[in-house]
Amino acid sequence: MSSRVICGDVLTVLGGMDDNIYHGVLCDPPYGLKFMGKAWDHGVPGVDVWAEVLRVCRPGAHLLAFGGSRTFHRLVCAIEDAGWEIRDSLQWIYGSGFPKSHDVGKALDREAGAVRDIIGVRTLDGNAAVSCKEKGGTYVAGASFTGIKDVDVTAPATDAARTWDGYDTALKPAHEPIVLARKPLDGTVANNVQKWGCGALWIAGCRVGTEILPEVTKGVSKIGTFEGADGNITPQRSGRWPANIIHDGSDEVVSGFGSASRFFYCAKASKKERNHGCDGLESRPEGRMRGRIDGSMGSIKMARNHHPTVKPVALTEYLARLIIPATGGKMLVPFSGSGSEMIGALNAGWGSVTGIEREQDYAGIAVNRLQAVREIDAVLTKYPEKDV
Numbered sequence: 118m119s120s121r122v123i124c125g126d127v128l129t130v131l132g133g134m135d136d137n138i139y140h141g142v143l144c145d146p147p148y149g150l151k152f153m154g155k156a157w158d159h160g161v162p163g164v165d166v167w168a169e170v171l172r173v174c175r176p177g178a179h180l181l182a183f184g185g186s187r188t189f190h191r192l193v194c195a196i197e198d199a200g201w202e203i204r205d206s207l208q209w210i211y212g213s214g215f216p217k218s219h220d221v222g223k224a225l226d227r228e229a230g231a232v233r234d235i236i237g238v239r240t241l242d243g244n245a246a247v248s249c250k251e252k253g254g255t256y257v258a259g260a261s262f263t264g265i266k267d268v269d270v271t272a273p274a275t276d277a278a279r280t281w282d283g284y285d286t287a288l289k290p291a292h293e294p295i296v297l298a299r300k301p302l303d304g305t306v307a308n309n310v311q312k313w314g315c316g317a318l319w320i321a322g323c324r325v326g327t328e329i330l331p332e333v334t335k336g337v338s339k340i341g342t343f344e345g346a347d348g349n350i351t352p353q354r355s356g357r358w359p360a361n362i363i364h365d366g367s368d369e370v371v372s373g374f375g376s377a378s379r380f381f382y383c384a385k386a387s388k389k390e391r392n393h394g395c396d397g398l399e400s401r402p403e404g405r406m407r408g409r410i411d412g413s414m415g416s417i418k419m420a421r422n423h424h425p426t427v428k429p430v431a432l433t434e435y436l437a438r439l440i441i442p443a444t445g446g447k448m449l450v451p452f453s454g455s456g457s458e459m460i461g462a463l464n465a466g467w468g469s470v471t472g473i474e475r476e477q478d479y480a481g482i483a484v485n486r487l488q489a490v491r492e493i494d495a496v497l498t499k500y501p502e503k504d505v
Contacts, residue, residue: 131169177317
């Protein structure tokens with residue numbers, strides 16, 4: 118089992134690789150939202166990138182890539198136009214997102230210079246994943262707190278604000294889409310898996326739950342069971358067929374499913390998980406300083422792993438296990454960030470994992486996390502290949 122992080126531009130690094138190397142791809146590329154002012158999130162990777170990823174992958178290799186809910190269409194079109202076959206889209210659904218919205222009524226009052234009257238108090242519970250607050254009659258997005266907080270409720274002060282009271286500009290984010298694609302097969306699936314060592318999903322390794330279906334007699338159709346030598350259909354190994362929905366286990370999400378046990382669940386990455394292995398690194402801001410709408414300066418989170426979009430390892434491990442070949446194989450992780458997808462792939466049993474990350478700070482964090490979690494010799498190289 119081995120891993121390496123190549124620090125360099127994805128397109129440039131891939132251009133120096135041979136054809137048909139990798140058995141699978143798992144990545145979290147930029148969403149093109151200019152998230153927290155990061156330069157690397159200026160756009161969604163285009164056809165040229167995914168064409169190079171296709172070239173270095175073996176026929177039948179699967180690709181899983183996260184996308185943003187507003188720009189997912191651009192990601193999928195670029196992947197498809199590069200020659201990949203779109204097989205499905207998965208949804209990671211969670212209850213801990215917060216709306217980055219704009220209260221139109223309050224904005225109208227502010228522009229008019231009107232002062233809103235305080236008409237009541239609302240209690241917010243910061244321990245219940247509430248990630249916003251009001252202070253002095255103004256709404257501050259993205260400021261988190263713990264415990265219970267009472268905030269003022271204000272009334273519209275102008276006719277325009279009364280007309281548009283209750284109108285905002287965005288929904289609460291509660292999901293991230295994941296595209297599942299495959300490099301075209303070389304012949305049939307049976308021929309491809311034998312020749313190239315990839316081309317199928319490991320359903321048995323990703324079954325959800327522990328239910329055992331009861332035995333039934335031969336001839337009765339029961340999806341997920343197997344016919345034994347005695348002619349009877351025996352119970353399936355364990356769990357349900359994996360679905361294209363993943364949730365975070367929160368009450369907010371689970372209550373909407375009815376039976377959440379049918380789906381794999383994974384919460385967002387905790388502070389402890391994202392910083393594991395980074396004790397020797399300097400704490401840095403996760404994003405840029407943002408001003409509040411009342412004119413005061415906002416706060417910013419500091420972290421040793423200061424990558425702003427860290428995915429939980431349990432999620433990346435599950436996804437990596439879904440596309441792992443029967444013989445292990447080589448995984449490619451372009452846009453590897455702080456290494457969550459690489460760690461997940463190694464945890465899932467991939468024989469070797471290669472990450473490519475342009476930002477040297479993030480590449481260094483990934484190596485520290487890999488060494489701490491897997492206790493392996495993770496190597497950081499700079500393109501062209503040389504020690505850093």
